[in-house]
Amino acid sequence: MSTPPPAPPSDDVPIGTLKHKAFGSAIWTFVRLGTDQAFNFVLFAILARLLGPTAFGVFALAYLYAEVGKIITTAGLMDALIREPKITDRIRDSVFWANIGFATILALAGLVLADPIARLLEVPAVAPLIKVLGFMLPISAAGASHMSLRLREFGHKTVALRSIVSGIVGGGAALVAAYLGWGVWAFVVQRFVFEVVGTILAWRAYPWIPGRQFSAHQLKALFAFSSNMLITQLLFMLLIRVQDVIVGKLIGSAAVGIYRTAWKMTEVIAQGTIQPFSTVALPTLSRLQNDPAGFDVAYRRLISTAAIFSLPALTGFGLVAGDAIVLLFGPQWTASVDVARVISCMALPFTIGFFTSPALAALGRSATISKLALVQVVLTVSLxxxxxxxxxVAVAGAYVVRAYVTTPLQMYALQRVQGVSMLKTFKSIAAPFFASLVMGAAVLIMQLILRDRINSPLLSLAVMVGVAALVYALALLGFGGAQMRGQIGQIKGFLRRRPATT
Structure with missing residues (x-):
């Protein structure tokens, strides 16, 4: 018999409590992502100097198998656990054992598929990496259900602590391996240690021992929702990583490392500024799926708050990428600069796109998400x-063009399904958008003025960041003073008092 887990969240969560939980979860997600990104950024910079573009490119291509495997292993069931109104032992057990079974099959399949994949990519070095990385999947699957059940309860504090510890231990192991001369295998060491530590902590965070109440019938019922989510997750993963395959095949594995590094910088910023809010979007909006007015308010509040941070951060990075990348990673990564500048133009689509899928998933519209993702993948591959x-640089530009073409389609789908106005959504992010444009203009002017006056890249970067922060703050107050006061008031209310629970 299963060990009794913590009580699942009530279906009838008072709005005040839900708002407080969502905001608290966002705060803890900020802590997790801030710590993760700070540590991973330092780790990434050190490994970039030690290993170079080719090692990064080879690992990026090999890890694609593990990424696909992790998505297939969960089969979209993790989102189903979060969204399911009532959780029973039968549901928990069925999902857990299904994950373990899928992961084991894919680990064994990697032994067979590794060499054909390497020949297809014309990169022989990826074959042994794929064979080993496949056996990371059962380790990851063993803790996936526990973390999803914890997230269902807004347990983002626990998830933050787990991520921090796993990241530090895994990163430390990677540095040791790199200094010992293990080359690309340092990345493999990092992933294995990260997953092992993460799974151990997941079981401690959600003290539940899986039982034997596996039910194929129960899985079939969950697959009605999760199968579309599985397809969608695969499509979204391919949306980002399919360009690596194209670049590796047509340009070379070192080019993949250069391209992936430019993307990494942008992802670090996007995850640190947007993901704290998008992570809580699914559990929050799921509880408001039958309240269109509340759903609309919550969705626009989440996206507007994220935009305050994401739009200036991504815009600013594009402007200072030349100094930042060379300073952090060394001159061997100069080729990443122009790519990063182009990708930073994704600020607006990034901010909107991070919320559209969770919003549609909360409404049970996984088929709509899949169709949108398919359109995005087809356009990305073609362009x-x-x-x-x-x-x-042209490949990066193709991705940006695709993003601006498909973002209105995503917004229209949400408007058609739940009545979330596209115009109101744009208005909710108008203040940070225009403030970011003003900030960008100011930084460009300062760069022209100081071009021949500051020879130190570090000093130049510091000046640009200071100017950007000051101009953006003033412009944001000018364009959206009321919005800023509302956000500050919400933060103060969260810190000073507990919400009412009735």
Missing amino acids: SLLAAPYGL
Whole structure:
């Protein structure tokens, strides 16, 4: 018999309590992502100097198998656990053992598929990496259900602590391996240690021992929702990583490392500024799926708050990428600079896109998400193949063009399903958007003025960041003073008092 787990969240969560939980979860997600990104950033910079573009490119191609495997292993069931109104022992047990079974099959399949994949990519070095990385999947699957059940209860504090500890231990192991001369295998060491520590902590965070109440019938019922989520997650993963395959095949594995590094910088910023809010979007909006007015308010509040941080951060990074990348990673990564500048133009689509899928998932519209993702993947592949002969910057530009074409489609889908106005959504992010444009203009002017006056990249970067922060703050107050006061009031209310629970 299963060990009794913590009580699941009530279906009838008071709005005040839900708002407080969502905001508290966002705060803890900020802590987790801030710590993760700070540590991973330092780790990434050290490994970039030690290993170089080729090692990064080879690992990025090999890890693609593990990424696909992790998505197939969970089969979209993790989102189903979060969204399911009532959780029983039968549901928990069925999901857990299904994950373990899928992961074991894929680990064994990696032994067979590794060499054909390496031949297809024309990169022989990826074959042994794929064979080993496949056996990371059962380790990851063993803790996936526990973390999803914890997140269902807004347990983002626990998730934050787990992520911090796993990241530090895994990163430390990678540094040791790199200094010992293990090359690309340092990345493999990092992933294995991270997953082992994470799974151990997941079991401690959600003290539940899986039982034997596996039910194929129960899984079939969950698959009605999760199968579309599985397809969607695969499509969204391919949306980002399919360009690596195209670049690796047509340009080379070192080019993948250069391209992936430019993406890494942008992802660090996006995850640190947007993901704290998008992470709590699914559990929050799921509880408001039958309240269109409340759903609309919550959705726009989440996206507007994220935009305050994401739009200036991504815009600013694009402007200072030349100094930042060379200073952090060394001159061997100069080729990443122009790619990063182009990708930073994704600020607006990034901010909106991070919330559209959780919002549609909360409404049970996984089929709509899948269709949108398929359109995005097809356009990405088509445009990237056309752009690849012209180099990495053209490939990055193809992705940005695709994003601006499909973002309105995503917003229209949400408006059609739940009545979330596209115009109101744009208005909710108008203040940080225009403030970011003013900030960008100010930084460009300062760069022209100081071009021949500051020879130190570090000093130049510090000046640009200071100017950007000051101008953005003033512009944001000018364009959206009321919005800022509302956000500050919400933060003060969270810190000073407990919400009412009735």
